[in-house]
Amino acid sequence: xxxxxxxxxxxxxxxxxxxxxxxxxxxxxxxxxxxxxxxxxxxxxxxxxxxxxxxxxxxxxxxxxxxxxxxxxxxxxxxxxxxxxxxxxxxxxxxxxxxxxxxxxxxxxxxxxxxxxxxxxxxxxxxxxxxxxxxxxxxxxxxxxxxxxxxxxxxxxxxxxxxxxxxxxxxxxxxxxxxxxxxxxxxxxxxxxxxxxxxxxxxxxxxxxxxxxxxxxxxxxxxxxxxxxxxxxxxxxxxxxxxxxxxxxxxxxxxxxxxxxxxxxxxxxxxxxxxxxxxxxxxxxxxxxxxxxxxxxxxxxxxxxxxxxxxxxxxxxxxxxxxxxxxxxxxxxxxxxxxxxxxxxxxxxxxxxxxxxxxxxxxxxxxxxxxxxxxxxxxxxxxxxxxxxxxxxxxxxxxxxxxxxx
Amino acid sequence: xxxxxxxxxxxxxxxxxxxxxxxxxxxxxxxxxxxxxxxxxxxxxxxxxxxxxxxxxxxxxxxxxxxxxxxxxxxxxxxxxxxxxxxxxxxxxxxxxxxxxxxxxxxxxxxxxxxxxxxxxxxxxxxxxxxxxxxxxxxxxxxxxxxxxxxxxxxxxxxxxxxxxxxxxxxxxxxxxxxxxxxxxxxxxxxxxxxxxxxxxxxxxxxxxxxxxxxxxxxxxxx
Ligand SMILES: Nc1ncnc2c1ncn2[C@@H]1O[C@H](COP(=O)(O)OP(=O)(O)OP(=O)(O)O)[C@@H](O)[C@H]1O
Ligand SMILES: [Mg+2]
Numbered sequence: 001x002x003x004x005x006x007x008x009x010x011x012x013x014x015x016x017x018x019x020x021x022x023x024x025x026x027x028x029x030x031x032x033x034x035x036x037x038x039x040x041x042x043x044x045x046x047x048x049x050x051x052x053x054x055x056x057x058x059x060x061x062x063x064x065x066x067x068x069x070x071x072x073x074x075x076x077x078x079x080x081x082x083x084x085x086x087x088x089x090x091x092x093x094x095x096x097x098x099x100x101x102x103x104x105x106x107x108x109x110x111x112x113x114x115x116x117x118x119x120x121x122x123x124x125x126x127x128x129x130x131x132x133x134x135x136x137x138x139x140x141x142x143x144x145x146x147x148x149x150x151x152x153x154x155x156x157x158x159x160x161x162x163x164x165x166x167x168x169x170x171x172x173x174x175x176x177x178x179x180x181x182x183x184x185x186x187x188x189x190x191x192x193x194x195x196x197x198x199x200x201x202x203x204x205x206x207x208x209x210x211x212x213x214x215x216x217x218x219x220x221x222x223x224x225x226x227x228x229x230x231x232x233x234x235x236x237x238x239x240x241x242x243x244x245x246x247x248x249x250x251x252x253x254x255x256x257x258x259x260x261x262x263x264x265x266x267x268x269x270x271x272x273x274x275x276x277x278x279x280x281x282x283x284x285x286x287x288x289x290x291x292x293x294x295x296x297x298x299x300x301x302x303x304x305x306x307x308x309x310x311x312x313x314x315x316x317x318x319x320x321x322x323x324x325x326x327x328x329x330x331x332x333x334x335x336x337x338x339x340x341x342x343x344x345x346x347x348x349x350x351x352x353x354x355x356x357x358x359x360x361x362x363x364x365x366x367x368x369x370x371x372x373x374x375x376x377x378x379x380x381x382x383x384x385x386x387x388x389x390x391x392x393x394x395x396x397x398x399x400x401x402x403x404x405x406x
Numbered sequence: 407x408x409x410x411x412x413x414x415x416x417x418x419x420x421x422x423x424x425x426x427x428x429x430x431x432x433x434x435x436x437x438x439x440x441x442x443x444x445x446x447x448x449x450x451x452x453x454x455x456x457x458x459x460x461x462x463x464x465x466x467x468x469x470x471x472x473x474x475x476x477x478x479x480x481x482x483x484x485x486x487x488x489x490x491x492x493x494x495x496x497x498x499x500x501x502x503x504x505x506x507x508x509x510x511x512x513x514x515x516x517x518x519x520x521x522x523x524x525x526x527x528x529x530x531x532x533x534x535x536x537x538x539x540x541x542x543x544x545x546x547x548x549x550x551x552x553x554x555x556x557x558x559x560x561x562x563x564x565x566x567x568x569x570x571x572x573x574x575x576x577x578x579x580x581x582x583x584x585x586x587x588x589x590x591x592x593x594x595x596x597x598x599x600x601x602x603x604x605x606x607x608x609x610x611x612x613x614x615x616x617x618x619x620x621x622x623x624x625x626x627x628x629x
Contacts (some may be wrong), residue, residue: 001512001525006505013504315500318461319561320489320517322482400461403496 005323007332008156010309011212021301022288022341025382027343029375030352037353038163041365053267055099055237057250059083062259064234078102078232080225083257087238092252094244100233102223103215110196112179114215115194117223120169174199174218176208179364195226196353247285250318294379295386302330303390313394314402323395330391331384338383347380349375407470408569409435410600414467416453416624427453429624430467435617437568440595441603442615449621451605455573458603459485459492472568473585489517493562493570493600497577499554501546506532507557508542514565532560536590552583559587563594570594575596576611588614 011018061077068081084100102117169175174194175185181204186192190201199218207213211371224230240249253262306313312327350367416428427450434440442450458463458469460481469477476487493514494500501510501599511529520528533539536556546554555575572591576584592614595602606612620627 001509001516001522003516006502006509006513006516009509067469177497191599308425311500312502315502316513316517317485318483318488318494318500319514320487322485325517400456403461404498 003321003328004059004332007329007336009316011336017301017305018337018340021298021337022156022344025290025338025341025379026299026344026348027189028286028294028382029342029379030349032286032290032351032378033346033371033375034356035279035286036350036371037365037368038357038363039276039283039361040368041363043276047148053237054270055097057238057240057245057253057264058261058263059238059253059257060261060263061234062261064261065141068397076104076234078234079230079236079257079260081233083260084233084236086256087236088255091319092253093247094241094247094258096241099237100220101237102220102227102229102232103234104223104227106195107185108192108216111183113184114211115223115226116215116217117220118169118217119220121294137185169202169217169219171219171222172197172199173202174216176204176217177215178205179212179213181214194218197222197226229398239349291385292383294341294382297318297386298334298341298383298388299388299390301337302387302401303393305333306330306390306394309395310402313397314399317397318403326395327391328395330394331386334383334387334391335380338380339376341383342379343372345379346372346375407434408437408439408472409603410470411454411458412453412468412470414457414469415465415507416450416457416462417465426624428457428467429498431621431624431626433619433626435601435603437601438599439601440592440614440616441601441619442612442617443603443619443621444607444609444612445621445627447607450624451621452573453624454619454621455571455605457604458489458571461488486528489514490565492567493565493567495555495558495562495572495575497574499546499551499578501554501557501559501561503546504571505544506543507538507549508519510546510557511560511564514561518565528564529560532564533557536560542605551579552606555579555583555587555589559590559594563598563600566598567600569601569603570604574607576606576608581610583606584611 005067011097037072042400059079063077063080063290081100087098100119104115106115107113126317174192176184176192180186181201184192186201188201192199192201194216199216199222205212205217224232236254250262250264254260316325350371352366354367358364410433412432414431415426418425418427429450431450431454443454445451457464459471459476464477467477468475471487472491473575476484485494488494495582498499504511505513508526509528511532512525515528517526530539530542534627536559538553538560541549541557546557549557555578559575562572570591575591576587579587588611591602591604595598604611604615612618
């Protein structure tokens with residue numbers, strides 16, 4: 001037997017008390033882990049989505065926010081399809097490609113999916129990822145996109161394949177993102193009924209890790225008819241030449257497109273960075289609160305434990321236990337509590353993130369195992385800090401006066 | 407001489423005044439003595455016993471143990487002396503409630519960082535010696551009072567101390583059990599040459615002493 005065994009036996013024999021001692025710190029860590037797991041994924045998602053947008057300018061309805069663009073709620077505002085025409089017929093130079101889209105969240109069976117209407121040719125040509133997934137290659141020059149030349153060469157090798165792919169997204173055909181396909185148990189050539197209309201699934205898109213995975217893509221015309229939004233689109237993604245953007249392309253577009261927001265991806269990214277910074281601030285405030293609440297709660301628990309064991313401390317000191325042994329006893333206990341709180345907090349927080357993430361933030365949250373380490377470190381630090389003072393008092397107890405009480 | 411006290415004074419502040427719990431007490435204990443300390447309640451018996459190895463700090467006076475002054479050494483060193491050379495037995499048994507018999511007996515060995523194997527061997531032998539080898543895995547509350555005190559005795563001798571300090575070890579036991587425990591202490595004293603200093607109320611118990619100290623109002627009365 002060692003002093004450590006003694007600590008373990010005591011912990012085990014009084015395990016019900018443990019739960020109260022751990023509650024605050026576990027919940028605190030759980031909240032932080034949940035916030036962080038959700039925000040890191042949303043951060044990654046936004047970055048990836050923007051990366052793979054294949055466009056660098058976004059035209060949105062004036063009233064729409066960038067969030068509307070991704071969440072695609074029922075009442076998200078739209079803009080007229082004529083704007084595409086307007087850009088094409090204008091004298092504005094530097095627009096290399098355009099992709100109008102109409103996006104809505106709809107029910108398929110009892111599942112909620114995002115239906116996106118696209119003009120196949122332009123849509124696909126501006127999607128670097130899809131090209132690499134083997135659907136086809138781009139034949140349009142993609143301005144500024146660094147990976148474009150690689151994709152281009154792929155596509156150019158087989159002109160027939162490109163044509164075929166573009167042709168396949170005619171009316172009544174659709175492409176399904178990998179996650180949607182999984183949820184709805186779709187496969188190539190199966191059928192899916194969306195709002196009463198039967199679509200052929202032409203292809204299951206390979207996983208991209210973006211919102212596209214959760215979408216069904218159909219011909220823009222079909223989607224407009226289905227949603228009774230004839231000639232309306234949610235956004236126009238534009239591939240603009242970098243030089244043109246710096247020479248005032250955005251302003252020119254704004255002039256001919258009233259009631260719209262014309263932004264560059266760069267602006268969107270900086271908005272997102274602001275949101276992320278806000279999340280970081282919230283996490284910091286949470287951290288401070290948890291440090292105090294968790295520390296006080298564990299300290300309180302250790303103090304109660306010290307008082308309950310006053311006599312035991314007196315007995316041990318009588319038998320020749322040093323003050324440092326008393327320190328060791330209670331700080332080891334605090335350490336174990338800290339590790340347990342960290343692990344439990346991580347598990348709870350991760351579960352909360354994974355279960356609630358899709359509901360609250362509309363994103364798929366995966367466990368971030370690195371947070372386990374941080375949770376344990378944080379929890380142990382809080383636990384030790386909270387226990388230091390009660391332990392100091394315990395070690396200072398006069399052995400004799402504590403021997404007497406029974 | 408194994409233990410010597412000279413001019414021991416212990417004063418307590420009480421209601422603004424001073425109480426002399428020990429009033430200039432001097433005595434000498436030889437190695438192998440069985441010392442009994444008697445006296446009326448409040449006469450300073452426990453104070454004397456517990457102040458020897460620093461559980462109570464004296465107001466003045468000197469204590470010599472095994473040829474060395476121990477009244478003026480640091481708390482750390484005193485703790486070390488208690489750990490290596492002293493065994494305590496209290497009226498209330500002072501067992502740790504969540505540890506089994508054998509675990510309680512192993513504590514002094516654990517404090518000396520003796521190996522687990524050796525701990526088991528020695529604790530097992532001692533429990534055999536006090537007749538509790540069939541109660542090794544019991545918790546204190548699962549033992550009778552007499553058995554609990556035998557566990558405490560086993561614990562006080564397991565690390566082979568030079569001296570056992572016992573404060574009314576039979577105070578919570580009925581007369582028959584008391585005699586059993588007293589016989590046991592005498593056996594330890596004679597067989598193992600361990601010096602014993604025992605505080606007691608009972609005249610029967612004081613008869614076990616080879617040297618008798620009698621206290622009254624903090625003063626030693628020669629008998
Ligand atoms: N912490 C204290 N503060 C003030 N006075 C104390 C304190 N501890 C003991 N005393 C006093 O010192 C005197 C001696 O006490 P002590 O406990 O040594 O007596 P005792 O002989 O062991 O008595 P008993 O037989 O009842 O155990 C008593 O008068 C007591 O009131
Ligand atoms: Mg007493």
